[in-house]
Amino acid sequence: MMAPFFKYALFGENISLVVAFLVGIGFGFFLERAGFGSSRKLAAQFYFTDLTVFKVMFTAIVTAMLGVYWLSVFGFMDLSLVYLTPTFLAPQMVGGLILGAGFVVGGYCPGTACVGIATGRIDALVLFVGIFAGVFGFSELYPRVSGFYMSTSMGQLTLPQVTHLPYGLLVFAVVLMALGGFIGAEWVEKRMAARKVEA
Amino acid sequence: MEAKPAQPYWNPYVAGVGLGLVLLASFVVMGRGLGASGAVASTITAGLNTVAPGHVAANPAYAEYLKDGASPLKDWLVFEVLGVFVGGYLSGMLAHRVTRVVERGPHITAGKRLMFAFIGGALMGVGAKLARGCTSGQALTGGALLNAGSWAFMIMVFAGAYALAYFMRRQWL
Amino acid sequence: MAEFMKKLTLNGRLAVVALLLGFAALFAGSPYHGAGASVNTKELALVMATGADQVGVTTLADWIIQGKSNFRVVDLRKEAAYQEYHIPPAENIPVAGLAQSSLLHNEKVILYADDGARAAQAWMLLRAKGYQGVYILRGGLEAWKDSVLFPRIPGNPTPAQLVEFARTREVSKFFGGTPQALAGDSASTSQVVMPRLAMPAPQAAGGAGAPKKKKKEGC
Numbered sequence: 001m002m003a004p005f006f007k008y009a010l011f012g013e014n015i016s017l018v019v020a021f022l023v024g025i026g027f028g029f030f031l032e033r034a035g036f037g038s039s040r041k042l043a044a045q046f047y048f049t050d051l052t053v054f055k056v057m058f059t060a061i062v063t064a065m066l067g068v069y070w071l072s073v074f075g076f077m078d079l080s081l082v083y084l085t086p087t088f089l090a091p092q093m094v095g096g097l098i099l100g101a102g103f104v105v106g107g108y109c110p111g112t113a114c115v116g117i118a119t120g121r122i123d124a125l126v127l128f129v130g131i132f133a134g135v136f137g138f139s140e141l142y143p144r145v146s147g148f149y150m151s152t153s154m155g156q157l158t159l160p161q162v163t164h165l166p167y168g169l170l171v172f173a174v175v176l177m178a179l180g181g182f183i184g185a186e187w188v189e190k191r192m193a194a195r196k197v198e199a
Numbered sequence: 200m201e202a203k204p205a206q207p208y209w210n211p212y213v214a215g216v217g218l219g220l221v222l223l224a225s226f227v228v229m230g231r232g233l234g235a236s237g238a239v240a241s242t243i244t245a246g247l248n249t250v251a252p253g254h255v256a257a258n259p260a261y262a263e264y265l266k267d268g269a270s271p272l273k274d275w276l277v278f279e280v281l282g283v284f285v286g287g288y289l290s291g292m293l294a295h296r297v298t299r300v301v302e303r304g305p306h307i308t309a310g311k312r313l314m315f316a317f318i319g320g321a322l323m324g325v326g327a328k329l330a331r332g333c334t335s336g337q338a339l340t341g342g343a344l345l346n347a348g349s350w351a352f353m354i355m356v357f358a359g360a361y362a363l364a365y366f367m368r369r370q371w372l
Numbered sequence: 373m374a375e376f377m378k379k380l381t382l383n384g385r386l387a388v389v390a391l392l393l394g395f396a397a398l399f400a401g402s403p404y405h406g407a408g409a410s411v412n413t414k415e416l417a418l419v420m421a422t423g424a425d426q427v428g429v430t431t432l433a434d435w436i437i438q439g440k441s442n443f444r445v446v447d448l449r450k451e452a453a454y455q456e457y458h459i460p461p462a463e464n465i466p467v468a469g470l471a472q473s474s475l476l477h478n479e480k481v482i483l484y485a486d487d488g489a490r491a492a493q494a495w496m497l498l499r500a501k502g503y504q505g506v507y508i509l510r511g512g513l514e515a516w517k518d519s520v521l522f523p524r525i526p527g528n529p530t531p532a533q534l535v536e537f538a539r540t541r542e543v544s545k546f547f548g549g550t551p552q553a554l555a556g557d558s559a560s561t562s563q564v565v566m567p568r569l570a571m572p573a574p575q576a577a578g579g580a581g582a583p584k585k586k587k588k589e590g591c
Contacts, residue, residue, distance in 0.1 A: 002477070002502070004230025009478035019228055020275045024282020025289070026221035027233055027335070032290035034214035039302040039316075041208075043371045046364035055211040056218060057338065059386075063219025064343035066393045068226055072403030079403045083231045083589035085331055085341055087348030092337070095330025096352040099323050100359025103334075104367050106319015107302065110235035110327060111335040113320070114280060115287030120299040126313045127320035134324020135239050142260035149329065159345040167404075168397035170345055175394030179387055182212070212383055234591030276591070327591070336591015 003077035037119040039107025051185040232340025236327035238280035245271040409500035443480035484509035521549030
């Protein structure tokens with residue numbers, strides 16, 4: 001079957017930009033639906049009072065993962081044509097740590113910051129300016145950090161490849177982990193709410 | 200004029216399914232996932248290119264966002280991020296959740312909150328460059344594709360955030 | 373089952389669906405179809421019968437001269453042979469690398485090797501993988517040499533032939549070749565020198581849609 005459509009040259013670059021815009025609208029819409037225009041709601045994840053971030057993120061991951069898996073298995077799309085960001089383990093892990101720190105300090109991630117700005121949050125705007133500063137600063141210092149930036153390159157690497165386990169097995173494992181996490185999250189939220197009442 | 204009360208948020212799982220379907224659509228139509236931080240880099244590159252093209256061309260961190268013959272702004276992620284603004288506004292409007300405010304916890308001033316927002320943003324900028332993505336590009340997209348680096352990244356994001364949460368509690372709680 | 377689903381909340385139903393789809397994934401195998409491919413024999417036979425699988429060397433020469441950029445040319449030979457001479461806009465992609473290359477499924481791709489055999493094999497492989505725009509260069513590089521670079525032009529052309537031969541001469545010169553006087557024997561071919569590539573290097577595949585630069589598609 002001819003998916004991903006763009007990789008089969010079913011339409012060109014200009015249409016792809018229209019697609020980008022539409023995808024972005026969908027993305028922003030559902031982020032806001034979940035309440036991610038609010039930094040307070042986002043930050044609450046890290047104080048266990050509101051675990052919406054975890055729930056939304058992993059539901060989205062599971063949904064897309066199952067969709068991609070089943071469409072590929074049935075031959076409706078060619079998974080090998082979907083872009084996989086190459087793994088650079090060390091900088092990605094350090095970058096994740098720094099980004100996570102920035103998340104709880106700033107209260108938004110880049111995507112949700114856009115939603116925050118769109119719904120009037122001034123702190124989101126300031127954070128977004130901060131992102132520009134961070135990207136600019138990093139880029140200016142790039143020659144100094146390029147060694148680390150390019151280190152531990154592992155190419156395009158998937159979990160099935162790393163674990164030598166079948167793709168389908170990992171799909172199931174992720175589903176189980178997510179569902180377990182959701183049950184846990186509901187329980188934690190209830191406990192925290194009860195504690196708040198007691199306090 | 201009375202502002203209409205904000206509507207409650209959607210069931211997070213339903214919102215998550217919606218988000219997942221958007222991501223899936225991107226995979227099926229484009230063969231790629233979402234993103235946000237790349238658009239920032241493209242914008243900076245475009246801006247710098249007008250005043251210091253030599254500097255841009257010489258630095259790979261900028262040069263990778265140059266397009267042969269076209270503006271760096273003619274980029275998939277830039278258009279996608281523009282869409283995010285629109286989609287976020289649309290949803291916010293429908294739910295009466297658009298309000299000009301500095302979101303913060305009850306025990307911190309707006310000024311301090313904004314200072315932390317800037318610092319947080321700067322940290323994110325650095326982190327996203329190092330990791331080649333942010334939560335949308337790496338965690339969501341890479342997560343769904345079982346990308347090993349993305350899962351490692353995702354775990355570290357949560358680790359980093361939780362590690363610093365205690366020190367930031369005055370901002371939020 | 374329906375009863376059970378009815379009793380559940382929305383969240384419960386979502387969870388059950390996810391669980392079922394996840395569980396079934398244990399048995400559904402790999403999502404990659406890798407090296408396998410399917411061939412529609414009827415369709416391919418039809419394409420071959422109508423000649424829609426091939427492009428002639430003079431046609432290709434004309435396209436290049438006209439500056440058309442809606443196609444790509446792929447040289448399937450070894451790198452050394454490619455470096456020595458290749459049809460100007462050609463890219464060197466060995467058969468083994470075709471699947472991983474940047475070729476798009478719908479773009480016009482003209483395949484050539486020394487003669488027709490290797491190109492025909494590559495054509496079959498690509499068509500089986502769903503590439504719809506592939507063509508074989510009829511006669512391969514040998515035909516290119518014979519008809520484009522070193523066309524044989526008889527010494528006494530009729531007036532009608534004059535025009536045609538003038539054109540052939542121009543085409544040959546364009547590619548740096550040398551028209552051969554028709555001497556009736558093959559002595560002339562042993563003296564041909566393959567032209568140095570004076571043609572400009574292929575512009576980023578023109579408007580073919582796939583920029584040579586590996587496109588970043590991350591965040």
